[in-house]
Amino acid sequence: MFALAPAQLTARLLAWYDAGHRDLPWRPAAGERGDPYRVWLSEVMLQQTTVAAVLPYYRAFLARWPTVEALAAADDAEAMAAWAGLGYYSRARNLLACARAVAARGGFPRTEAELRRLPGLGPYTAAAVAAIAFGEAVAAVDGNVERVLARLTDDATPLPAFKAKARALAQALAPADRPGDFVQASIDLGATVCRPRNPDCLLCPWRDACRARVAGTAEARPVRPEKKGRPHRLGTVYWVWSDRGVWLVRRPEKGLLGGMLALPTGEWRVGEVRPRLEGAWAGITLNRSVAHVFTHFSLDLAVVRVHIPHGTPEAEVAAGFGEGFWGGAADLDGMPSVMQKARKLVEETR
Numbered sequence: 624m625f626a627l628a629p630a631q632l633t634a635r636l637l638a639w640y641d642a643g644h645r646d647l648p649w650r651p652a653a654g655e656r657g658d659p660y661r662v663w664l665s666e667v668m669l670q671q672t673t674v675a676a677v678l679p680y681y682r683a684f685l686a687r688w689p690t691v692e693a694l695a696a697a698d699d700a701e702a703m704a705a706w707a708g709l710g711y712y713s714r715a716r717n718l719l720a721c722a723r724a725v726a727a728r729g730g731f732p733r734t735e736a737e738l739r740r741l742p743g744l745g746p747y748t749a750a751a752v753a754a755i756a757f758g759e760a761v762a763a764v765d766g767n768v769e770r771v772l773a774r775l776t777d778d779a780t781p782l783p784a785f786k787a788k789a790r791a792l793a794q795a796l797a798p799a800d801r802p803g804d805f806v807q808a809s810i811d812l813g814a815t816v817c818r819p820r821n822p823d824c825l826l827c828p829w830r831d832a833c834r835a836r837v838a839g840t841a842e843a844r845p846v847r848p849e850k851k852g853r854p855h856r857l858g859t860v861y862w863v864w865s866d867r868g869v870w871l872v873r874r875p876e877k878g879l880l881g882g883m884l885a886l887p888t889g890e891w892r893v894g895e896v897r898p899r900l901e902g903a904w905a906g907i908t909l910n911r912s913v914a915h916v917f918t919h920f921s922l923d924l925a926v927v928r929v930h931i932p933h934g935t936p937e938a939e940v941a942a943g944f945g946e947g948f949w950g951g952a953a954d955l956d957g958m959p960s961v962m963q964k965a966r967k968l969v970e971e972t973r
């Protein structure tokens with residue numbers, strides 16, 4: 624439990640936030656409510672992604688789709704292309720589904736419970752939108768906040784069991800009058816001061832109440848479960864080109880990189896995968912491969928360049944590499960990061 628009364632801890636954190644917090648474009652002024660569309664958009668983008676990476680995407684989305692209704696009416700392919708490079712593409716699909724659900728009901732619901740029913744809104748995002756945009760006194764707990772609370776209370780309960788405790792602790796601290804600022808302040812504290820390594824305890828508003836700082840256990844909190852190794856998969860990606868462009872396919876809606884434009888690939892699996900050439904065309908396997916790490920596995924992709932002679936019917940190419948089309952530079956720009964790596968490799972070895 625806390626070493627200090629919750630109201631005192633909250634007051635100290637808010638005073639620290641008021642004294643100078645990060646100036647981020649989606650944030651309302653201290654004490655004010657945020658625009659639900661901006662808060663929601665930023666929170667979805669920030670999942671598993673740094674602020675620095677999100678900023679240009681956030682600005683571009685807002686310029687192109689300034690309201691949730693505009694985003695709801697967006698063309699799927701355009702929105703997916705605008706998301707390209709930000710990763711975790713299921714977020715982009717959920718973003719569109721959620722925008723459409725919100726537009727259909729005439730605006731965002733105002734409570735955490737109702738927000739949770741929207742497509743793709745997990746407990747953290749629903750709570751953050753409810754607190755920051757609608758002033759509901761709920762705490763939003765992400766990994767940063769869990770870390771701060773595990774340290775503040777020096778709780779050795781391992782994750783994920785600690786998550787439920789963290790929610791209860793945060794809820795005990797959430798103030799009725801400034802819940803949105805409390806959410807942002809606790810996120811800032813975790814991101815800028817109570818960092819995973821080398822927490823800057825001297826700058827922390829909770830330093831004299833922090834049990835882990837006193838016990839010297841801060842970096843050991845929260846206790847993490849033993850890591851299982853990430854499987855390593857191998858596969859092949861094909862750069863199929865002709866005088867009409869580069870052959871691009873759209874990946875199936877469900878699954879990894881779902882709905883994104885991509886180069887054709889073979890299967891990705893653990894164990895050796897030899898490049899397999901469909902059709903009658905000769906391919907050249909580049910002597911460098913693409914390494915990429917996804918959340919659940921790492922990947923090594925052989926890159927095979929295949930030239931399709933002038934005049935070959937598209938149906939033949941599709942039979943070999945999947946339904947697709949001849950794409951140009953703008954289409955290639957809309958591909959996700961792993962495909963950009965393959966593109967770069969091909970361009971470097973031309």
Ligand code: SF4
Nearest residue numbers: 817824827830833841
């Ligand atoms: Fe984190 Fe240090 Fe603050 Fe404790 S005193 S909450 S370890 S930054």
